[in-house]
Structure formats: structure tokens, C-alpha cells
Amino acid sequence: MEIQSFIDLLFVEARKQGAEQYQIKYAETERSELQIFEQKVSKQVAAKVQKLNLAVKVGDKVGHFVSECFESSEIPFIVSEAIANAKLLDCDEKFFFYDGQGEYKKLKPYAPLADKLKDFDVVAYLKKAEKLAYDADERIKQVIATAFHKKSNKLIMRNSLGLDLQEENKSASAYIFLSAQDESGVKSFSHAVCFDKPEDFEPKNLVMPAVEQVLAHLSPTEIVPQKTAVVFENKQFAGLLGEMADIFDAYEVDCGKSQLKGKIGEQIASSLVTIVDDPWLVGGFATEAFDGDGVPTKYKEVVKGGVLQTFLYGLSMADKHQCASTGNGSGAQGAKIFNFYLKNGETSFSELLALAENGVFIDKIKGLGVGFNAVTGDVSAAAEGFVIEKGKVTKPLKQFTFSCNIYQLLKDIRAIGNDLEFYCSQVGSPSVLVDNVTIVNS
Amino acid sequence: MLEKKLAERVLLKALDSGADFAEIFAEKTRSSFLKVGDGKVDGASANLRLGVGVRVFKDDFCGYAYTNDLSEEGLLKAAMEAAIAIKSKKLISSVSLVSQEIENKHKCLILPLSRTSAEKADWLKQFSEYVYGADARVARVDMSQSSKMQDILVVNSEGLWVEDSRIRTRVGFSVKVEQDDKCFENFWTKGSLQGLEMIDEIDARSEAEQRVREAVEMLKAENCPAGKMPVVLAKEIGGVLFHEACGHSLEATAVAKNASVFCNRLGQKIASPFVTLIDDGTIPNQWGSTNVDDEGVKTQHNVLIEKGVLKGYLVDRFNGRRMNMLPTGSSRRESYEFVPTSRMNNTYIVSGESLPEDIIAATPNGIFAAQIKGGSVNTETGDFNFSVSRAYLIENGKITKPVKGAKLIGNGADILQKIDMVANDSAIKSGGQCGSVSGWVPVSYGTPTLRVSEMAVGGQK
Numbered sequence: 001m002e003i004q005s006f007i008d009l010l011f012v013e014a015r016k017q018g019a020e021q022y023q024i025k026y027a028e029t030e031r032s033e034l035q036i037f038e039q040k041v042s043k044q045v046a047a048k049v050q051k052l053n054l055a056v057k058v059g060d061k062v063g064h065f066v067s068e069c070f071e072s073s074e075i076p077f078i079v080s081e082a083i084a085n086a087k088l089l090d091c092d093e094k095f096f097f098y099d100g101q102g103e104y105k106k107l108k109p110y111a112p113l114a115d116k117l118k119d120f121d122v123v124a125y126l127k128k129a130e131k132l133a134y135d136a137d138e139r140i141k142q143v144i145a146t147a148f149h150k151k152s153n154k155l156i157m158r159n160s161l162g163l164d165l166q167e168e169n170k171s172a173s174a175y176i177f178l179s180a181q182d183e184s185g186v187k188s189f190s191h192a193v194c195f196d197k198p199e200d201f202e203p204k205n206l207v208m209p210a211v212e213q214v215l216a217h218l219s220p221t222e223i224v225p226q227k228t229a230v231v232f233e234n235k236q237f238a239g240l241l242g243e244m245a246d247i248f249d250a251y252e253v254d255c256g257k258s259q260l261k262g263k264i265g266e267q268i269a270s271s272l273v274t275i276v277d278d279p280w281l282v283g284g285f286a287t288e289a290f291d292g293d294g295v296p297t298k299y300k301e302v303v304k305g306g307v308l309q310t311f312l313y314g315l316s317m318a319d320k321h322q323c324a325s326t327g328n329g330s331g332a333q334g335a336k337i338f339n340f341y342l343k344n345g346e347t348s349f350s351e352l353l354a355l356a357e358n359g360v361f362i363d364k365i366k367g368l369g370v371g372f373n374a375v376t377g378d379v380s381a382a383a384e385g386f387v388i389e390k391g392k393v394t395k396p397l398k399q400f401t402f403s404c405n406i407y408q409l410l411k412d413i414r415a416i417g418n419d420l421e422f423y424c425s426q427v428g429s430p431s432v433l434v435d436n437v438t439i440v441n442s
Numbered sequence: 443m444l445e446k447k448l449a450e451r452v453l454l455k456a457l458d459s460g461a462d463f464a465e466i467f468a469e470k471t472r473s474s475f476l477k478v479g480d481g482k483v484d485g486a487s488a489n490l491r492l493g494v495g496v497r498v499f500k501d502d503f504c505g506y507a508y509t510n511d512l513s514e515e516g517l518l519k520a521a522m523e524a525a526i527a528i529k530s531k532k533l534i535s536s537v538s539l540v541s542q543e544i545e546n547k548h549k550c551l552i553l554p555l556s557r558t559s560a561e562k563a564d565w566l567k568q569f570s571e572y573v574y575g576a577d578a579r580v581a582r583v584d585m586s587q588s589s590k591m592q593d594i595l596v597v598n599s600e601g602l603w604v605e606d607s608r609i610r611t612r613v614g615f616s617v618k619v620e621q622d623d624k625c626f627e628n629f630w631t632k633g634s635l636q637g638l639e640m641i642d643e644i645d646a647r648s649e650a651e652q653r654v655r656e657a658v659e660m661l662k663a664e665n666c667p668a669g670k671m672p673v674v675l676a677k678e679i680g681g682v683l684f685h686e687a688c689g690h691s692l693e694a695t696a697v698a699k700n701a702s703v704f705c706n707r708l709g710q711k712i713a714s715p716f717v718t719l720i721d722d723g724t725i726p727n728q729w730g731s732t733n734v735d736d737e738g739v740k741t742q743h744n745v746l747i748e749k750g751v752l753k754g755y756l757v758d759r760f761n762g763r764r765m766n767m768l769p770t771g772s773s774r775r776e777s778y779e780f781v782p783t784s785r786m787n788n789t790y791i792v793s794g795e796s797l798p799e800d801i802i803a804a805t806p807n808g809i810f811a812a813q814i815k816g817g818s819v820n821t822e823t824g825d826f827n828f829s830v831s832r833a834y835l836i837e838n839g840k841i842t843k844p845v846k847g848a849k850l851i852g853n854g855a856d857i858l859q860k861i862d863m864v865a866n867d868s869a870i871k872s873g874g875q876c877g878s879v880s881g882w883v884p885v886s887y888g889t890p891t892l893r894v895s896e897m898a899v900g901g902q903k
Contacts, residue, residue: 047509089486
């Protein structure tokens with residue numbers, strides 16, 4: 001059945017079953033993937049799927065039903081389930097649909113270079129990448145994966161208050177994952193490119209960062225357990241920032257899962273720290289004109305000069321806290337972030353190392369998701385990196401574990417680099433020098 | 443979900459360009475999810491998933507296409523797209539599908555839809571009240587309940603036609619306790635491959651009291667000491683460590699690409715003789731079980747390590763080609779949107795002969811890990827890192843004080859060799875979710891109480 005007719009019938013049925021307001025989010029996704037292994041195409045995937053999320057409002061509560069089935073016979077069931085879900089809710093929060101008022105910005109999100117991608121020989125690119133990796137050094141043990149992904153997504157959001165929005169985005173990326181071995185053992189690293197720069201179409205720019213990084217980590221030494229200064233590579237600190245983003249979510253604050261309650265206007269981080277949520281960033285991976293509630297997005301500094309400026313709100317939590325939405329609605333109580341980043345400092349990477357003098361440089365973190373406890377702020381994860389001696393990166397280190405508390409870490413930031421990067425992600429950061437990080441070995 | 447003749451036409455289309463194997467996976471899944479926070483329902487949603495994935499092989503190439511357009515046109519298009527990279531002589535020109543009867547080992551007594559969401563919400567609220575009522579220091583309780591009914595159909599060019607119905611129920615909660623400036627969050631989950639009878643079997647008050655007691659005890663925890671020491675893993679929970687640090691390295695996904703520490707080691711001693719490691723997808727009603735895997739192969743009781751010797755890997759059809767091994771009923775995927783690959787089901791270490799209390803008594807000093815929050819493993823090297831959410835000191839052969847911030851750091855291959863005592867109390871922890879290349883799948887894992895003679899423990903002291 002045509003999607004437009006399906007949506008029309010859904011709305012008719014919602015009215016018939018007594019829903020006061022109703023809304024749909026419809027997403028159509030096409031994706032493809034190609035992998036090379038040992039110079040042969042080993043896997044190819046193509047897909048097109050549609051998903052529809054119906055939200056209905058009964059009183060001040062909203063219930064949802066997500067369907068991948070577009071048969072008209074399912075419509076009464078879909079609507080009745082969504083209404084039943086709305087009637088179940090008895091939480092303190094009220095829910096709102098948005099009527100589409102205000103200015104929706106015309107934005108320039110990240111997009112792969114369409115002209116170059118049109119005639120791009122993916123198979124030749126990946127084969128060359130794999131070969132380059134093996135040819136680069138005899139210590140390269142295995143190119144475990146070499147893959148190309150392409151995706152396009154179309155979103156429609158429409159409701160009974162007159163909201164009618166549409167958004168389309170496209171992405172493309174390539175990824176290499178490889179291991180190297182010498183007498184000391186095996187190390188593995190990966191690298192990705194997103195084809196938004198002409199140089200991304202050169203296989204060597206996919207391969208060599210991974211090769212150089214994996215080789216640099218061979219023959220590692222054991223670290224001495226210590227509490228020390230750590231320079232986090234920009235990509236790794238972005239990972240930490242992404243994990244901690246929820247502490248700024250008004251709903252998490254309300255649920256006691258963030259320790260920032262009542263701290264707006266207070267110094268919660270080093271005065272060097274400014275954290276931005278910018279849905280309008282040119283070329284950003286989450287550059288979007290409207291949020292999950294359909295509200296126009298806004299630029300905001302969440303932390304400025306170390307002082308907490310705002311929490312992140314959608315319509316529901318903004319109503320509860322008697323303030324305006326910050327344009328971070330997710331469609332439920334929780335908040336959604338856009339291009340979320342730590343603002344550049346003025347220190348070059350080599351100056352960060354010089355300031356650290358002695359310590360550890362971390363350029364790989366694993367297991368951050370399970371190693372982070374939002375309630376206490378404690379974080380610990382496996383890491384790899386190098387010794388910093390006399391202000392220079394020296395010996396590679398065997399896998400170790402670092403731990404700290406993110407609330408303290410924000411305060412212990414001593415210097416911020418000027419190398420802000422997003423690395424195929426919506427969360428970005430420059431490299432950062434932090435004091436008092438606990439390092440333990442195996 | 444699909445007419446037999448239509449399925450045959452789709453398979454033939456997929457075989458047109460020379461594939462040597464073609465398969466259709468069709469799925470219809472209804473699921474519901476309820477959330478109760480602070481004693482009130484704060485989230486309710488339901489989902490209807492419907493789609494088909496067509497997969498083809500040609501030697502060591504795998505093509506896959508999926509869609510939720512289930513019209514003949516949509517399915518034939520998917521078949522063509524799956525095989526688009528194959529340009530060879532047609533090998534198979536006829537397919538005759540024969541229904542395969544499978545025994546349902548996982549009986550469901552109360553279907554998820556036989557109770558209203560309101561009844562389920564009332565039960566969650568009652569459970570939540572028990573948790574709040576267990577101690578005045580309870581600051582926040584979040585409960586969730588989900589039900590899933592997945593109907594699948596797998597057909598392939600070898601004539602297989604197999605259907606399975608998987609009904610899963612899961613309940614979980616987190617409780618945060620606070621005192622002065624200290625807080626601790628404890629978690630509990632239970633999941634089964636069965637209906638709502640699982641909920642009826644839960645002693646909610648007792649579970650609530652136990653988890654709160656554990657959480658409150660952790661409020662007085664001191665920092666964990668660091669260093670190399672014996673570590674005793676509590677029954678059930680040690681399973682996550684072996685799942686992550688050993689199990690993933692035994693999946694064909696890693697082994698077929700020579701990306702595992704256990705490649706080419708079949709028949710070799712890779713663990714202490716106390717270790718027998720099983721992955722079993724057949725355990726009745728267990729969370730990680732199924733009647734058939736997502737390639738339609740019957741699940742099995744797979745012996746991975748027997749008395750320390752590596753006996754087998756977990757193998758799916760595709761990687762089995764590269765490894766020249768038969769599938770082990772271990773091919774899994776989150777949904778039709780994922781290409782299936784070898785994954786664990788219910789993974790556990792078999793009971794030994796020691797008594798749990800004897801293991802503690804035989805350990806002069808060390809750490810007792812009572813609950814592991816999670817961790818990460820580098821499959822290529824086996825290096826792991828786990829956060830122990832609840833740990834205790836063992837002093838003079840007795841469990842004494844709770845300690846916080848403990849991390850277990852080591853290497854999967856190394857700790858398998860260092861298991862020197864295994865108790866007779868093996869038990870399985872259900873309700874886990876494992877994320878990997880073929881998405882999130884339900885898994886269980888278990889161990890008896892066991893001791894690793896020496897492991898690096900990371901702590902703050």
C-alpha cells in the first residue's frame with residue numbers, strides 16, 4: 001500500500017478511536033555495504049526498509065506504536081495499541097505535539113561528495129586498500145575487515161496540529177580493521193573515512209593512519225600503576241564526551257541519574273571548558289533543522305567557561321521545569337543531542353605534551369559504554385597509548401585500564417588542544433590534558 | 443508468512459546468476475515494552491516488525507538483501523539484489539521445499555497478549571513498591587518489562603522449509619540507594635524463552651529485598667586494593683567473563699578470518715583440566731535458547747572445551763565453508779535486517795567437585811567478585827577488562843568487607859589456564875543481551891563458583 005494512503009487511513013482511524021491528537025514519524029532507509037577479504041568481494045548487502053512510528057495523545061499523555069507493516073488490515077490494531085499505551089502512562093510529565101511555528105533553518109549537513117561517489121569504483125578502492133595495508137609492512141598480520149557503507153534516509157514528520165516536516169540525508173563511509181604482529185604479540189587498530197573530502201577517495205588515506213597506529217603500538221612496555229596526567233587524543237576524548245552527554249539531559253537530572261541538579265550557573269568544569277550543542281554546524285553529522293518533537297533546533301553552549309548554562313530540554317521536560325525547549329526533544333522525555341563538542345582551546349598538541357611533561361597519552365579506549373556509571377560518574381575502561389616523558393611521546397604501552405570520575409575530570413582539565421575533530425561522528429573534541437587519572441596495569 | 447510456491451520462485455531468482463546456495467529468512471515480530479520509574483508508568487510502546495532477508499552464497503562470497511516489501515515484486519527485487527555480484531553459470535535450476543517438523547522444546551503457557559498492558563503495569567508497580575519498601579535509603583527505582591513474539595520462516599535451496607515461534611519475556615530493574623554523599627546502583631534482570639508464566643514464578647518481594655540489601659551493603663565499601671591476587675568468581679556471574687573473553691574468540695566469525703587467539707588449536711590443551719565450557723541452545727525455556735537457529739539448523743549442545751582441551755567452535759553455514767566445518771546451530775541475528783553469523787546462546791562452565799565454601803576457605807587473601815557490570819575484550823589478542831560492580835575482600839579464607847572500583851584485567855587464554863578450583867554449583871544467569879556484527883541477541887551465561895589462581899585486579903588503593 002502507498003505510504004501516503006496508509007498515513008491518511010491511520011489518521012482517520014485515530015480520530016475514530018477517540019485520539020485527541022496524533023502524529024507520525026515515517027522513515028525510509030536505503031543502505032548498501034560491500035566487503036573485500038583476501039582480494040575478493042566477500043560480502044555485499046542491499047536494503048530498503050520503511051518504519052512508521054504512530055504517536056497518539058490521550059489527555060496529556062502520548063502512546064506509541066512502531067510498525068514495519070503497511071497493510072490496511074493492521075491499522076485498527078496499530079491505533080488501538082498506541083491509544084492503550086497512552087492510557088497506561090501516569091507519570092508526572094505531560095506530553096505535547098508541536099504545531100510547526102517558528103523558523104526552520106536551511107542547513108548544510110554532512111554529505112558525501114556526490115559527484116565523486118557517482119562513478120566511484122568501490123571494489124577497486126577496497127582491494128587497493130587491503131593490498132596497501134599488507135604491502136605497507138611485513139608485520140601486518142591480517143586485514144580483518146575492509147568495508148564500504150552507503151546510506152540514505154528520508155524522514156517525514158506530520159501531525160494533527162499542522163506540523164508537516166521532511167528531511168533527507170545521505171552518508172557514505174569506508175572502514176579498515178587490521179592487526180599487526182611482532183615477537184611481542186598482536187595489536188589491532190581501525191580507521192574510517194566519510195568521503196566528504198576529495199582525499200577520502202584515496203585508499204592510502206584510509207589505510208595508512210591505521211597501519212601507522214598499529215605499528216607504533218607494537219613491542220609495548222608495561223605501565224607502572226600511578227595517578228598521573230593524561231593527554232587524551234581528540235577522538236578518544238570525543239568518546240568520553242559522548243558517554244557523558246546524558247548528564248546534561250534534563251530528564252536524567254530529574255531521575256537522579258546526573259549529579260548536576262541545581263547547578264545551573266555554577267562552575268562545574270575547568271574555566272577552559274566550553275561545551276556546545278550545535279544543530280546548525282556546516283557539514284555536521286547531526287546537522288538538523290528540527291528535533292524529535294518537531295521543534296526548530298537551536299545553537300547552545302551547555303557549559304561556558306566551565307559554568308553550566310542549561311540542561312537539554314524537549315517539550316515535555318521544558319513544561320515540567322517551566323522553561324522553553326532547547327530544541328533537544330527526542331519525542332519522549334529524554335533529550336537528543338546534535339553536533340555536540342568541546343570547543344577548541346589555544347594549545348597545540350605538542351604543547352599539550354610539553355605541559356603534561358610526564359604522563360600518559362591515550363589513543364585507544366575500549367569498553368567505555370559498560371565502564372561508565374552515570375549515577376556516580378565513575379568511569380573505567382581498557383586503553384592503549386604511550387608514555388609521555390619530558391614532554392614527548394615515547395614508548396608504546398601494553399593495554400592498561402584508566403579510571404576517573406567524570407565530574408572531577410571536567411574540573412581537572414588543565415589544557416585544551418586546538419585540534420577539534422569529529423571523525424565521522426556527531427560528537428567532537430580537541431585533544432585534552434587532564435590531571436589525576438588513575439592508571440592500573442595487568 | 444510466505445506461500446511455498448512464491449518462496450520457490452524467489453529462491454530460483456536468487457540462484458539465477460550462478461549462486462550455489464540461496465536462503466530466505468522471513469520474520470514477523472510483535473513486541474511490547476513498559477517502563478515504570480519512581481512508581482509510575484513513564485513509557486509504553488509496542489512494535490510490529492515484518493520483513494524478509496534473502497541470502498546467497500557463491501563459494502566464499504555472501505550476498506544479502508532485505509526489505510519489508512513482501513509483495514512478489516519486492517521479494518524478487520531483493521533476490522536479484524542479493525545475487526547482483528554473482529555473474530556465473532546457473533548451477534541450480536529447481537527447488538522443492540519440504541516442511542520440516544521440529545519439536546518445540548520451549549513450551550509457553552501464558553501468551554504475552556493474554557494479559558493487558560495495564561495488568562503488566564500493575565505488577566511492575568507492585569514490584570517497584572517492594573523495592574522502595576525494602577530500605578529507607580532507596581532513592582530511585584526504574585523497572586521495565588518486555589514481551590516479544592517472533593515468528594520466523596527459513597527456507598533454502600537445499601529444500602529446507604522450517605518455521606519457529608519464539609516467545610520471550612524479560613523483566614529488570616535498577617535501584618539507586620543513597621546515604622550522605624554516597625550512592626550505589628544495583629541491577630537485576632531475568633529473561634526466559636517463555637510467556638508470562640515467567641513473571642508469575644518470580645518472588646518479587648524476595649528479589650527486591652535481596653538487591654536492595656546488596657546495594658546498601660556497597661554504601662560502606664572501601665576502595666579495592668590493586669595488584670595480582672587470586673580472584674573467586676561467584677556462581678552465575680563469572681559467565682559474562684567467559685562469554686566475552688573466551689566465547690567470542692571461539693565464534694567462527696573470528697576464527698574463519700584468522701582473527702582469534704584460538705585459531706588452529708582444536709585438540710590442544712587451552713585451559714586447565716577443571717574447565718569444560720559448553721554453549722547450549724537447547725536448554726528448555728532458557729533465555730538464549732531457540733528450537734532452530736536463524737539458518738534453520740537445529741540448536742545443539744556444543745562442547746567447546748572439555749577438561750581443558752579445545753573441542754569445537756561455534757560455526758554458521760557461511761564461515762563453515764571457509765573452515766570446512768558443519769554448522770553447529772549457532773547462527774543468529776537480531777532481525778531480518780542483519781546477516782546471520784555464529785553467536786553464543788547459553789554459555790556456561792560445567793560444575794566441578796569443590797564446595798563453594800571450600801574455595802573461599804582455601805583462599806588466604808584475594809577478591810570475591812559477586813557481580814560484574816560488563817567489560818570489553820580484544821578478540822584478536824584475548825585481552826580483557828571488566829568492571830566488578832560488587833566485590834568483597836577475602837581475608838584469611840573468609841569473605842570480609844565490600845570493596846568498590848574493582849577491575850579485572852587480563853587475557854582470556856591466560857585465565858583459562860589459571861582456573862584451579864571449580865565448585866559444584868553451576869548456575870546460569872539469564873536476561874543478557876549480546877551485541878555483535880549480527881546485532882543484539884538474547885544470551886545467557888553461567889559458571890559455578892570458581893577460582894582464578896592469579897589475576898590482575900585494578901583498584902584505587
